[in-house]
Amino acid sequence: xxxxxxxxGSDPKTRLSPVLSPDERREFTKAMxxxxxxxxxxxxxxxxxxxxxxxxxDAPVTVDDRGLDALVNxxxxxxxxxxxxxxxxxxxxxTVERLFAPDADVVLAPGLGGGTNAFVCRHPDFYVDYHGASxxxxxRIAAExxxxxxxxxxxxxxxxxxxxxxxxxxxxxxxxxASEWLADAGFELALxxxxxxxxxx
Amino acid sequence: xxxxxxxxGSDPKTRLSPVLSPDERREFTKAMxxxxxxxxxxxxxxxxxxxxxxxxxDAPVTVDDRGLDALVNxxxxxxxxxxxxxxxxxxxxxTVERLFAPDADVVLAPGLGGGTNAFVCRHPDFYVDYHGASxxxxxRIAAExxxxxxxxxxxxxxxxxxxxxxxxxxxxxxxxxASEWLADAGFELALxxxxxxxxxx
Numbered sequence: 001x002x003x004x005x006x007x008x009g010s011d012p013k014t015r016l017s018p019v020l021s022p023d024e025r026r027e028f029t030k031a032m033x034x035x036x037x038x039x040x041x042x043x044x045x046x047x048x049x050x051x052x053x054x055x056x057x058d059a060p061v062t063v064d065d066r067g068l069d070a071l072v073n074x075x076x077x078x079x080x081x082x083x084x085x086x087x088x089x090x091x092x093x094x095t096v097e098r099l100f101a102p103d104a105d106v107v108l109a110p111g112l113g114g115g116t117n118a119f120v121c122r123h124p125d126f127y128v129d130y131h132g133a134s135x136x137x138x139x140r141i142a143a144e145x146x147x148x149x150x151x152x153x154x155x156x157x158x159x160x161x162x163x164x165x166x167x168x169x170x171x172x173x174x175x176x177x178a179s180e181w182l183a184d185a186g187f188e189l190a191l192x193x194x195x196x197x198x199x200x201x
Numbered sequence: 202x203x204x205x206x207x208x209x210g211s212d213p214k215t216r217l218s219p220v221l222s223p224d225e226r227r228e229f230t231k232a233m234x235x236x237x238x239x240x241x242x243x244x245x246x247x248x249x250x251x252x253x254x255x256x257x258x259d260a261p262v263t264v265d266d267r268g269l270d271a272l273v274n275x276x277x278x279x280x281x282x283x284x285x286x287x288x289x290x291x292x293x294x295x296t297v298e299r300l301f302a303p304d305a306d307v308v309l310a311p312g313l314g315g316g317t318n319a320f321v322c323r324h325p326d327f328y329v330d331y332h333g334a335s336x337x338x339x340x341r342i343a344a345e346x347x348x349x350x351x352x353x354x355x356x357x358x359x360x361x362x363x364x365x366x367x368x369x370x371x372x373x374x375x376x377x378x379a380s381e382w383l384a385d386a387g388f389e390l391a392l393x394x395x396x397x398x399x400x401x402x
Contacts, residue, residue, distance in 0.1 A: 095354060110356065112313070113366075113396025114373050132392045133373060153296060155311065155359040162396070165314075172315050172334060191333045195314025195363070 001100075001120070003045045004075055006068055007033055007086035009053035019164045019200065024185065031181035032161060033057050035089040038176065042093030043100070047084070072128045076121060083128075084118040085111075089170055089178035090156040098152055105147035109157040110135045117160050123147040167198045202301075202321070204246045205276055207269055208234055208287035210254035220365045220401065225386065232382035233362060234258050236290040239377065243294035244301070248285070273329045277322060284329075285319040286312075290371055290379035291357040299353055306348035310358040311336045318361050324348040368399045 011022065012029040020028060033049070037059050040047040049057055052065040064071050075081050082100065084091075099109055099118055106126050111117035114133030125145035129137045142149040159169045161178070170179050171189050182198075190199040212223065213230040221229060234250070238260050241248040250258055253266040265272050276282050283301065285292075300310055306324035309317055315334030326346035330338045343350040360370045362379070371380050372390050383399075391400040 098354075110374065112356075112360075113369065114390070115396070133390060133397045135373065153299075153357050154354050155313075155356045156354050158356040158359070159313075168314065172336065173311065189315070189334060195316070196334045 001045070001080045001082055002075070003040055003047045003082045003084065004072075005033065005036055005040070005047050005049050005059070005084050005086050006071060007049055007051045007055060009051035009055035009063075010065075013087070013162065015162050016164060016167075019167070019198075020185075028178065028181055028185075029086065030055065030057065031177040032089040033086045034177040035174070036084060036086055036091060039091045039093050039096050040084065043096035045082075045096065045100075049086075068130045069128060072130075076127055079124075080120075080122045082118070082120045085160060087160045087162065088117055088157060089161060089176065090159050090173050092156065095154055095156045098154055099157065102150040102152070104150035106138075106142045107150050107152060108135065108138055108142075109152045109154060111160045112158050115160060117157050118152075121147075165195070165197055168196045171198060172196065202246070202281045202283055203276070204241055204248045204283045204285065205273075206234065206237055206241070206248050206250050206260070206285050206287050207272060208250055208252045208256060210252035210256035210264075211266075214288070214363065216363050217365060217368075220368070220399075221386075229379065229382055229386075230287065231256065231258065232378040233290040234287045235378040236375070237285060237287055237292060240292045240294050240297050241285065244297035246283075246297065246301075250287075269331045270329055273331075277328055280325075281321075281323045283319070283321045286361060288361045288363065289318055289358060290362060290377065291360050291374050293357065296355055296357045299355060300358065303351040303353070305351035307339075307343045308351050308353060309336065309339055309343075310353045310355060312361045313359050316361060318358050319353075322348075366396070366398055369397045372399060373397065 013025045016025055047059050049059045049061045050064050051061055105123035107120040109118040114135055116134045116138050126147050186201040187198050190197045214226045217226055248260050250260045250262045251265050252262055307327050308321040310319040312318035315336055317335045317339050327348050387402040388399050391398045
């Protein structure tokens, strides 16, 4: 199966701007991509990266700046396709195996806040629409085209890193490139009465 | 195995105060508890509720206002114990089965933001400390007492409902008492550029 990891290589992760400079956002994005590619590789897959700009990584890179929907829907003409987002630094080979295990036409991995962080598609008519609460749209599209749908219940696949508060999840649970990058950049957990956050020294 | 669901019956979910009145927070807490008890019952368990104040629900209730650590550590003198938090309205019988499936001394279900949303304990020396980033403390305690540790990778178990933004997860993914309560109270999804939030009519 073809496995594609889309990534923004130019101005990624703008919602992390309050805590990371543009260069740091690019570096952190590369660290997260490293972790995602390692997990896919560890599960026996050969991922390809599609980036909006050239990016160094341990996989073949195609540069394509058309936007996610156009790009993925073009790829969905293939017989079977998996798309795994690049900002999922907690995923492990075991998580990847859980994503690929169900024998369904469409397998969705919901993200926190309504996104779709990964999917596997084995149906010719399924297509994506990443705007808004995409997980609802993808459920609807699967039903409309008559595709069997399964969802993977995984915290590690659900945890995409978009906002400063998300960095706490990387420090709490990560043990690879992204968490090392954050620690080297001076981030550490900050405890208060509610959920754990981060602070930078 | 004894299965206990601790809940705050008096002034629950204070971090939802910006969007829910005290009475509404109590009602919504009962709706979430209903969903948790139904999932446990559906998986074949007979949960008991321990509440800080009397609360109506479909399970035997013990009132105990000592605080979570004291309460749970007293129960941990039992041979085997599972504790499942009451604010996990997305869990299903299948999720419950995943929590109980591993044959480990201690099984932890991490919550978002460093919490421990559920655990199963089959080791005589394990104890809990829910302050701060409890998942880290529970990993450390399991190692210190020589208990085999497994973590369950579940978004549905990770999604505890504490803050207004969390309500979006219930509307996106829930289909039982808690999501019905929110819909009846006028909450609906609000789409913006980032993650999906909620608004109230």
